[in-house]
Amino acid sequence: MRLTPRDTRFFDLLTTAAGNLVTGAGLLTELISVPPAERERIAQLMHDTEHLGDDATQEIMLQLNTSFITPFDRQDIQLLASRLDDVLDDMDEAADLSVLYKIDRFPPGVEKMAELLTRAAELTAEAMPGLRKVTELAPFWQEINAIEDEADGVYRRLLAHLFNGDGGGDPLTIMKTKEVVDRLESAADSFEHVADVVQTIAVKES
Template identity: 50%
Template sequence: MAFRLRPHERGFYPLFTRAAENIVAAADELAKLVAAEPEARSEFADRVKDAEHAGDELTHEIMVKLNSTFVTPFDREDIYRLASSLDDVIDAMEEAADRIVLYRLGTLPPGIARQVDVLRRAAIATAEAMPGLEKMAQLREYWVHVNSLEDEGDDLYRSLLGDLLVPQPGSSPLDVLTVIKIKEIVETLEEATDAFETVANTVESIAVKEA
Protein backbone atom coordinates (compact mmCIF):
# COMPACT_ATOMS: atom_id res chain seq x y z
CA MET A 1 0.00 0.00 0.00
CA ALA A 2 1.67 3.16 -1.23
CA PHE A 3 1.99 6.42 0.61
CA ARG A 4 -0.83 8.70 -0.47
CA LEU A 5 -0.32 12.35 -1.19
CA ARG A 6 -3.97 13.24 -0.80
CA PRO A 7 -5.43 12.58 2.64
CA HIS A 8 -8.83 12.01 1.10
CA GLU A 9 -12.18 11.21 2.60
CA ARG A 10 -12.26 7.54 3.56
CA GLY A 11 -15.89 7.43 4.66
CA PHE A 12 -17.06 6.22 1.24
CA TYR A 13 -15.66 2.71 1.61
CA PRO A 14 -17.83 1.54 4.53
CA LEU A 15 -20.92 3.05 2.90
CA PHE A 16 -20.39 1.05 -0.29
CA THR A 17 -19.79 -2.09 1.76
CA ARG A 18 -23.00 -1.52 3.71
CA ALA A 19 -24.95 -0.87 0.50
CA ALA A 20 -23.69 -4.16 -0.96
CA GLU A 21 -24.42 -6.09 2.25
CA ASN A 22 -27.90 -4.66 2.23
CA ILE A 23 -28.34 -6.07 -1.29
CA VAL A 24 -27.30 -9.51 -0.03
CA ALA A 25 -30.05 -9.24 2.60
CA ALA A 26 -32.58 -8.27 -0.10
CA ALA A 27 -31.48 -11.13 -2.33
CA ASP A 28 -31.87 -13.60 0.54
CA GLU A 29 -35.45 -12.49 1.15
CA LEU A 30 -36.21 -12.57 -2.56
CA ALA A 31 -34.86 -16.13 -2.73
CA LYS A 32 -37.18 -17.11 0.13
CA LEU A 33 -40.09 -15.41 -1.63
CA VAL A 34 -39.67 -17.35 -4.88
CA ALA A 35 -39.27 -20.63 -2.93
CA ALA A 36 -42.36 -19.99 -0.77
CA GLU A 37 -45.96 -20.99 -1.33
CA PRO A 38 -47.94 -18.19 -3.01
CA GLU A 39 -49.84 -17.27 0.18
CA ALA A 40 -46.57 -16.90 2.15
CA ARG A 41 -44.92 -14.54 -0.33
CA SER A 42 -46.08 -11.15 0.88
CA GLU A 43 -44.13 -11.38 4.14
CA PHE A 44 -40.87 -11.75 2.20
CA ALA A 45 -41.85 -9.00 -0.23
CA ASP A 46 -42.26 -6.70 2.78
CA ARG A 47 -38.71 -7.49 3.87
CA VAL A 48 -37.32 -6.83 0.39
CA LYS A 49 -39.16 -3.50 0.53
CA ASP A 50 -37.55 -2.74 3.92
CA ALA A 51 -34.12 -3.46 2.47
CA GLU A 52 -34.89 -1.21 -0.48
CA HIS A 53 -35.75 1.63 1.92
CA ALA A 54 -32.50 1.05 3.82
CA GLY A 55 -30.69 1.13 0.46
CA ASP A 56 -32.30 4.46 -0.43
CA GLU A 57 -30.94 5.95 2.76
CA LEU A 58 -27.45 4.64 2.07
CA THR A 59 -27.56 6.00 -1.50
CA HIS A 60 -28.63 9.36 -0.18
CA GLU A 61 -25.86 9.32 2.41
CA ILE A 62 -23.28 8.57 -0.29
CA MET A 63 -24.61 11.34 -2.55
CA VAL A 64 -24.58 13.92 0.25
CA LYS A 65 -21.04 12.92 1.17
CA LEU A 66 -20.04 13.06 -2.50
CA ASN A 67 -21.42 16.53 -2.91
CA SER A 68 -19.89 17.88 0.27
CA THR A 69 -16.43 16.31 -0.07
CA PHE A 70 -13.77 18.31 -1.83
CA VAL A 71 -11.22 15.56 -2.42
CA THR A 72 -12.87 12.23 -3.14
CA PRO A 73 -10.91 8.95 -3.05
CA PHE A 74 -11.76 8.29 -6.71
CA ASP A 75 -13.40 10.16 -9.56
CA ARG A 76 -16.66 11.83 -8.64
CA GLU A 77 -18.46 10.30 -11.64
CA ASP A 78 -17.28 6.81 -10.64
CA ILE A 79 -18.68 7.26 -7.13
CA TYR A 80 -21.92 8.56 -8.58
CA ARG A 81 -22.15 5.63 -11.02
CA LEU A 82 -21.32 3.05 -8.37
CA ALA A 83 -23.95 4.36 -5.95
CA SER A 84 -26.56 4.65 -8.72
CA SER A 85 -26.02 1.16 -10.04
CA LEU A 86 -26.16 -0.40 -6.55
CA ASP A 87 -29.44 1.47 -6.16
CA ASP A 88 -30.66 0.15 -9.52
CA VAL A 89 -29.96 -3.44 -8.40
CA ILE A 90 -32.08 -3.22 -5.27
CA ASP A 91 -34.86 -1.23 -6.98
CA ALA A 92 -35.23 -3.97 -9.57
CA MET A 93 -35.21 -6.67 -6.91
CA GLU A 94 -37.91 -4.87 -4.96
CA GLU A 95 -40.00 -4.34 -8.07
CA ALA A 96 -39.81 -8.03 -8.98
CA ALA A 97 -40.79 -9.07 -5.44
CA ASP A 98 -43.68 -6.62 -5.41
CA ARG A 99 -45.05 -7.65 -8.80
CA ILE A 100 -45.02 -11.38 -7.98
CA VAL A 101 -47.33 -10.60 -5.04
CA LEU A 102 -49.39 -7.90 -6.80
CA TYR A 103 -50.11 -10.15 -9.79
CA ARG A 104 -51.16 -13.03 -7.51
CA LEU A 105 -49.12 -15.47 -9.52
CA GLY A 106 -49.39 -19.17 -8.78
CA THR A 107 -46.42 -21.48 -9.28
CA LEU A 108 -43.54 -19.69 -10.93
CA PRO A 109 -41.37 -21.22 -13.68
CA PRO A 110 -38.29 -22.76 -12.01
CA GLY A 111 -36.02 -20.51 -14.10
CA ILE A 112 -37.06 -17.58 -11.93
CA ALA A 113 -35.55 -19.15 -8.80
CA ARG A 114 -32.39 -19.68 -10.83
CA GLN A 115 -32.34 -16.01 -11.87
CA VAL A 116 -32.65 -15.04 -8.20
CA ASP A 117 -29.84 -17.42 -7.30
CA VAL A 118 -27.58 -15.69 -9.84
CA LEU A 119 -28.50 -12.39 -8.21
CA ARG A 120 -27.67 -13.74 -4.75
CA ARG A 121 -24.27 -14.92 -5.89
CA ALA A 122 -23.58 -11.59 -7.59
CA ALA A 123 -24.63 -9.79 -4.40
CA ILE A 124 -22.30 -11.88 -2.24
CA ALA A 125 -19.40 -11.36 -4.66
CA THR A 126 -20.06 -7.61 -4.64
CA ALA A 127 -20.23 -7.39 -0.84
CA GLU A 128 -16.96 -9.32 -0.59
CA ALA A 129 -15.27 -7.05 -3.14
CA MET A 130 -16.30 -3.69 -1.69
CA PRO A 131 -13.82 -3.65 1.21
CA GLY A 132 -11.14 -4.32 -1.43
CA LEU A 133 -11.84 -0.91 -2.99
CA GLU A 134 -9.74 0.70 -0.30
CA LYS A 135 -6.78 -1.58 -0.86
CA MET A 136 -7.48 -2.21 -4.56
CA ALA A 137 -7.19 -5.90 -3.81
CA GLN A 138 -8.63 -8.81 -5.78
CA LEU A 139 -10.91 -6.59 -7.79
CA ARG A 140 -9.98 -8.17 -11.12
CA GLU A 141 -11.19 -11.56 -9.90
CA TYR A 142 -14.46 -10.05 -8.75
CA TRP A 143 -14.99 -8.34 -12.09
CA VAL A 144 -14.43 -11.59 -14.00
CA HIS A 145 -16.78 -13.41 -11.62
CA VAL A 146 -19.66 -10.93 -12.00
CA ASN A 147 -19.25 -10.91 -15.77
CA SER A 148 -19.56 -14.67 -15.85
CA LEU A 149 -22.64 -14.48 -13.60
CA GLU A 150 -24.10 -11.95 -16.00
CA ASP A 151 -23.59 -14.42 -18.87
CA GLU A 152 -25.29 -17.12 -16.80
CA GLY A 153 -28.17 -14.69 -16.13
CA ASP A 154 -28.47 -13.90 -19.85
CA ASP A 155 -28.78 -17.57 -20.74
CA LEU A 156 -31.46 -18.11 -18.10
CA TYR A 157 -33.33 -15.04 -19.24
CA ARG A 158 -33.26 -16.10 -22.86
CA SER A 159 -34.44 -19.60 -22.06
CA LEU A 160 -37.25 -18.28 -19.84
CA LEU A 161 -38.43 -16.02 -22.68
CA GLY A 162 -38.32 -18.89 -25.13
CA ASP A 163 -40.34 -21.18 -22.83
CA LEU A 164 -42.88 -18.44 -22.15
CA LEU A 165 -43.44 -17.33 -25.72
CA VAL A 166 -42.78 -20.52 -27.69
CA PRO A 167 -44.67 -23.21 -25.79
CA GLN A 168 -43.37 -26.69 -26.36
CA PRO A 169 -45.68 -28.97 -28.36
CA GLY A 170 -47.72 -31.05 -25.97
CA SER A 171 -47.38 -28.65 -23.02
CA SER A 172 -50.48 -26.70 -22.01
CA PRO A 173 -49.88 -23.06 -22.93
CA LEU A 174 -50.23 -20.33 -20.30
CA ASP A 175 -52.97 -17.80 -20.77
CA VAL A 176 -51.69 -14.58 -22.32
CA LEU A 177 -52.22 -12.37 -19.24
CA THR A 178 -50.03 -14.77 -17.26
CA VAL A 179 -47.39 -14.63 -20.00
CA ILE A 180 -47.40 -10.82 -19.76
CA LYS A 181 -47.03 -10.89 -15.97
CA ILE A 182 -44.21 -13.43 -15.89
CA LYS A 183 -42.41 -11.73 -18.78
CA GLU A 184 -42.37 -8.50 -16.81
CA ILE A 185 -40.88 -10.28 -13.80
CA VAL A 186 -38.11 -12.08 -15.68
CA GLU A 187 -37.25 -8.80 -17.44
CA THR A 188 -37.02 -6.98 -14.11
CA LEU A 189 -34.73 -9.65 -12.67
CA GLU A 190 -32.58 -9.39 -15.81
CA GLU A 191 -32.29 -5.62 -15.20
CA ALA A 192 -30.94 -6.37 -11.73
CA THR A 193 -28.30 -8.65 -13.25
CA ASP A 194 -27.34 -5.97 -15.76
CA ALA A 195 -27.03 -3.41 -12.96
CA PHE A 196 -24.61 -5.73 -11.15
CA GLU A 197 -22.51 -5.74 -14.31
CA THR A 198 -22.47 -1.93 -14.28
CA VAL A 199 -21.35 -2.07 -10.64
CA ALA A 200 -18.50 -4.42 -11.58
CA ASN A 201 -17.48 -2.35 -14.62
CA THR A 202 -17.34 0.77 -12.48
CA VAL A 203 -15.22 -0.99 -9.88
CA GLU A 204 -12.88 -2.13 -12.63
CA SER A 205 -12.69 1.38 -13.97
CA ILE A 206 -11.75 2.69 -10.52
CA ALA A 207 -9.15 -0.04 -10.09
CA VAL A 208 -7.47 0.63 -13.44
CA LYS A 209 -7.18 4.35 -12.70
CA GLU A 210 -5.60 3.70 -9.32
CA ALA A 211 -3.19 1.08 -10.62
Protein backbone atom coordinates in the same frame (compact mmCIF):
# COMPACT_ATOMS: atom_id res chain seq x y z
CA MET B 1 -2.52 4.25 -0.39
CA ARG B 2 -2.90 5.47 3.16
CA LEU B 3 -6.52 5.70 4.24
CA THR B 4 -7.86 8.70 6.10
CA PRO B 5 -10.88 8.17 8.38
CA ARG B 6 -12.90 9.96 5.73
CA ASP B 7 -11.85 7.45 3.06
CA THR B 8 -12.74 4.61 5.40
CA ARG B 9 -16.19 6.18 5.74
CA PHE B 10 -16.77 5.93 1.96
CA PHE B 11 -15.77 2.28 1.87
CA ASP B 12 -17.97 1.56 4.89
CA LEU B 13 -21.00 3.20 3.27
CA LEU B 14 -20.46 1.35 -0.01
CA THR B 15 -20.08 -1.90 1.95
CA THR B 16 -23.40 -1.20 3.69
CA ALA B 17 -25.06 -0.52 0.33
CA ALA B 18 -23.70 -3.79 -1.09
CA GLY B 19 -24.78 -5.64 2.06
CA ASN B 20 -28.36 -4.60 1.31
CA LEU B 21 -28.05 -6.41 -2.02
CA VAL B 22 -27.19 -9.65 -0.20
CA THR B 23 -30.32 -9.16 1.93
CA GLY B 24 -32.39 -8.42 -1.18
CA ALA B 25 -31.16 -11.52 -3.01
CA GLY B 26 -31.98 -13.62 0.06
CA LEU B 27 -35.51 -12.22 0.13
CA LEU B 28 -35.96 -12.98 -3.57
CA THR B 29 -34.90 -16.59 -2.99
CA GLU B 30 -37.43 -16.84 -0.16
CA LEU B 31 -40.20 -15.17 -2.15
CA ILE B 32 -39.89 -17.78 -4.90
CA SER B 33 -40.08 -20.75 -2.55
CA VAL B 34 -42.97 -19.74 -0.26
CA PRO B 35 -46.70 -20.21 -0.98
CA PRO B 36 -48.30 -17.18 -2.73
CA ALA B 37 -50.12 -16.07 0.44
CA GLU B 38 -46.82 -15.35 2.20
CA ARG B 39 -45.32 -13.30 -0.58
CA GLU B 40 -46.80 -9.96 0.46
CA ARG B 41 -44.96 -10.14 3.78
CA ILE B 42 -41.64 -10.77 2.00
CA ALA B 43 -42.29 -8.03 -0.57
CA GLN B 44 -42.76 -5.66 2.37
CA LEU B 45 -39.40 -6.69 3.84
CA MET B 46 -37.87 -6.10 0.40
CA HIS B 47 -39.43 -2.66 0.36
CA ASP B 48 -37.89 -1.89 3.77
CA THR B 49 -34.51 -3.05 2.44
CA GLU B 50 -34.93 -0.82 -0.58
CA HIS B 51 -35.51 2.15 1.76
CA LEU B 52 -32.32 1.29 3.65
CA GLY B 53 -30.59 1.30 0.28
CA ASP B 54 -31.93 4.79 -0.49
CA ASP B 55 -30.64 5.99 2.88
CA ALA B 56 -27.15 4.59 2.19
CA THR B 57 -27.13 6.26 -1.25
CA GLN B 58 -28.18 9.60 0.21
CA GLU B 59 -25.51 9.38 2.90
CA ILE B 60 -22.83 8.70 0.27
CA MET B 61 -24.00 11.77 -1.71
CA LEU B 62 -23.94 13.90 1.44
CA GLN B 63 -20.46 12.65 2.30
CA LEU B 64 -19.32 13.53 -1.24
CA ASN B 65 -20.64 17.06 -0.89
CA THR B 66 -18.83 17.65 2.39
CA SER B 67 -15.47 16.03 1.59
CA PHE B 68 -12.64 18.00 0.05
CA ILE B 69 -10.69 14.88 -0.80
CA THR B 70 -12.20 11.58 -1.92
CA PRO B 71 -10.40 8.25 -2.46
CA PHE B 72 -11.52 8.16 -6.14
CA ASP B 73 -13.10 10.62 -8.55
CA ARG B 74 -16.26 12.07 -7.03
CA GLN B 75 -18.38 11.20 -10.06
CA ASP B 76 -17.25 7.57 -9.98
CA ILE B 77 -18.21 7.16 -6.33
CA GLN B 78 -21.55 8.81 -7.09
CA LEU B 79 -22.05 6.51 -10.08
CA LEU B 80 -21.11 3.42 -8.06
CA ALA B 81 -23.63 4.33 -5.34
CA SER B 82 -26.28 4.91 -7.99
CA ARG B 83 -25.56 1.59 -9.73
CA LEU B 84 -25.77 -0.35 -6.44
CA ASP B 85 -29.13 1.33 -5.89
CA ASP B 86 -30.33 0.21 -9.34
CA VAL B 87 -29.83 -3.46 -8.41
CA LEU B 88 -32.06 -3.11 -5.35
CA ASP B 89 -34.68 -1.24 -7.39
CA ASP B 90 -34.85 -4.18 -9.81
CA MET B 91 -35.18 -6.68 -6.97
CA ASP B 92 -37.89 -4.58 -5.33
CA GLU B 93 -39.84 -4.31 -8.59
CA ALA B 94 -39.64 -8.08 -9.11
CA ALA B 95 -41.03 -8.72 -5.61
CA ASP B 96 -43.69 -6.04 -5.92
CA LEU B 97 -44.92 -7.17 -9.34
CA SER B 98 -45.12 -10.82 -8.31
CA VAL B 99 -47.54 -9.74 -5.55
CA LEU B 100 -49.48 -7.23 -7.67
CA TYR B 101 -49.88 -9.75 -10.49
CA LYS B 102 -50.73 -12.55 -8.08
CA ILE B 103 -48.29 -14.88 -9.82
CA ASP B 104 -49.32 -18.39 -8.91
CA ARG B 105 -46.15 -20.27 -9.73
CA PHE B 106 -42.80 -19.37 -11.18
CA PRO B 107 -41.38 -21.17 -14.21
CA PRO B 108 -38.37 -23.50 -13.85
CA GLY B 109 -35.15 -21.48 -14.06
CA VAL B 110 -36.25 -18.79 -11.63
CA GLU B 111 -34.53 -20.49 -8.68
CA LYS B 112 -31.32 -20.61 -10.71
CA MET B 113 -31.63 -16.89 -11.46
CA ALA B 114 -32.10 -16.11 -7.74
CA GLU B 115 -29.04 -18.25 -6.98
CA LEU B 116 -26.94 -16.34 -9.53
CA LEU B 117 -28.12 -12.99 -8.12
CA THR B 118 -27.19 -14.16 -4.61
CA ARG B 119 -23.70 -15.10 -5.79
CA ALA B 120 -23.31 -11.72 -7.54
CA ALA B 121 -24.47 -9.88 -4.41
CA GLU B 122 -21.97 -11.76 -2.23
CA LEU B 123 -19.10 -11.03 -4.62
CA THR B 124 -20.07 -7.35 -4.69
CA ALA B 125 -20.24 -7.16 -0.90
CA GLU B 126 -16.77 -8.71 -0.70
CA ALA B 127 -15.39 -6.32 -3.31
CA MET B 128 -16.47 -3.08 -1.62
CA PRO B 129 -14.03 -3.17 1.34
CA GLY B 130 -11.39 -4.40 -1.15
CA LEU B 131 -12.10 -1.41 -3.39
CA ARG B 132 -9.10 0.32 -1.85
CA LYS B 133 -6.97 -2.08 -3.90
CA VAL B 134 -9.11 -1.58 -6.96
CA THR B 135 -6.45 -2.57 -9.47
CA GLU B 136 -6.53 -6.08 -8.00
CA LEU B 137 -10.27 -6.43 -8.57
CA ALA B 138 -10.09 -7.83 -12.12
CA PRO B 139 -11.32 -11.27 -10.91
CA PHE B 140 -14.37 -9.49 -9.43
CA TRP B 141 -15.62 -7.93 -12.64
CA GLN B 142 -14.71 -11.00 -14.67
CA GLU B 143 -16.81 -13.20 -12.35
CA ILE B 144 -19.71 -10.75 -12.40
CA ASN B 145 -19.58 -10.73 -16.20
CA ALA B 146 -19.57 -14.55 -16.24
CA ILE B 147 -22.59 -14.59 -13.88
CA GLU B 148 -24.47 -12.11 -16.07
CA ASP B 149 -23.69 -14.27 -19.08
CA GLU B 150 -25.01 -17.38 -17.33
CA ALA B 151 -28.12 -15.53 -16.08
CA ASP B 152 -28.76 -14.41 -19.63
CA GLY B 153 -28.67 -17.99 -20.90
CA VAL B 154 -31.00 -19.18 -18.13
CA TYR B 155 -33.34 -16.27 -18.91
CA ARG B 156 -33.57 -17.06 -22.61
CA ARG B 157 -34.26 -20.78 -22.05
CA LEU B 158 -36.83 -19.80 -19.44
CA LEU B 159 -38.60 -17.53 -21.95
CA ALA B 160 -38.54 -20.26 -24.60
CA HIS B 161 -40.11 -22.67 -22.10
CA LEU B 162 -42.66 -20.07 -21.00
CA PHE B 163 -43.83 -19.27 -24.53
CA ASN B 164 -43.56 -22.71 -26.11
CA GLY B 165 -44.60 -24.61 -22.99
CA ASP B 166 -46.80 -27.65 -23.26
CA GLY B 167 -50.36 -26.88 -22.34
CA GLY B 168 -50.00 -23.53 -24.10
CA GLY B 169 -50.67 -21.32 -21.12
CA ASP B 170 -52.91 -18.30 -21.25
CA PRO B 171 -51.33 -15.17 -22.79
CA LEU B 172 -52.03 -12.87 -19.83
CA THR B 173 -50.39 -15.22 -17.33
CA ILE B 174 -47.39 -15.53 -19.63
CA MET B 175 -47.13 -11.75 -19.97
CA LYS B 176 -47.29 -11.21 -16.21
CA THR B 177 -44.74 -13.93 -15.49
CA LYS B 178 -42.42 -12.48 -18.11
CA GLU B 179 -42.65 -9.02 -16.49
CA VAL B 180 -41.39 -10.45 -13.18
CA VAL B 181 -38.63 -12.52 -14.78
CA ASP B 182 -37.55 -9.47 -16.82
CA ARG B 183 -36.78 -7.70 -13.54
CA LEU B 184 -34.56 -10.57 -12.41
CA GLU B 185 -32.68 -10.41 -15.70
CA SER B 186 -32.45 -6.64 -15.29
CA ALA B 187 -30.95 -7.12 -11.80
CA ALA B 188 -28.23 -9.31 -13.32
CA ASP B 189 -27.55 -6.56 -15.90
CA SER B 190 -27.40 -4.00 -13.10
CA PHE B 191 -24.73 -6.04 -11.31
CA GLU B 192 -22.73 -5.88 -14.53
CA HIS B 193 -23.10 -2.08 -14.52
CA VAL B 194 -21.73 -2.04 -10.96
CA ALA B 195 -18.75 -4.08 -12.16
CA ASP B 196 -18.29 -1.68 -15.12
CA VAL B 197 -17.90 1.27 -12.74
CA VAL B 198 -15.38 -0.66 -10.65
CA GLN B 199 -13.47 -1.41 -13.84
CA THR B 200 -13.60 2.28 -14.85
CA ILE B 201 -12.11 3.27 -11.48
CA ALA B 202 -9.41 0.63 -11.88
CA VAL B 203 -8.51 1.87 -15.38
CA LYS B 204 -8.04 5.38 -14.00
CA GLU B 205 -5.94 4.18 -11.06
CA SER B 206 -3.69 1.86 -13.09
